[in-house]
Amino acid sequence: MLEEEICKLREKLNNSIVNGEDYSVTYKISVELDELIAQYYRKESLKKQQNRSEDVFLIK
Secondary structure (H helix, E strand, O other): OHHHHHHHHHHHHHHHHHOOOOHHHHHHHHHHHHHHHHHHHHHHHHHHHHHHHHHHHHHO
């Protein structure tokens, strides 16, 4: 779901740039996209940490 939102917003940003929309509009979309990407990486980082914790538990 988060990946889909990122793709949609990326497309919106690209269209904004291509269509020469006002800088403030393009900037706002860019900031929103950055926030979604940061959420995605936080989520992925937590998954990796949880997997490592499970792996350590299985080794013991």
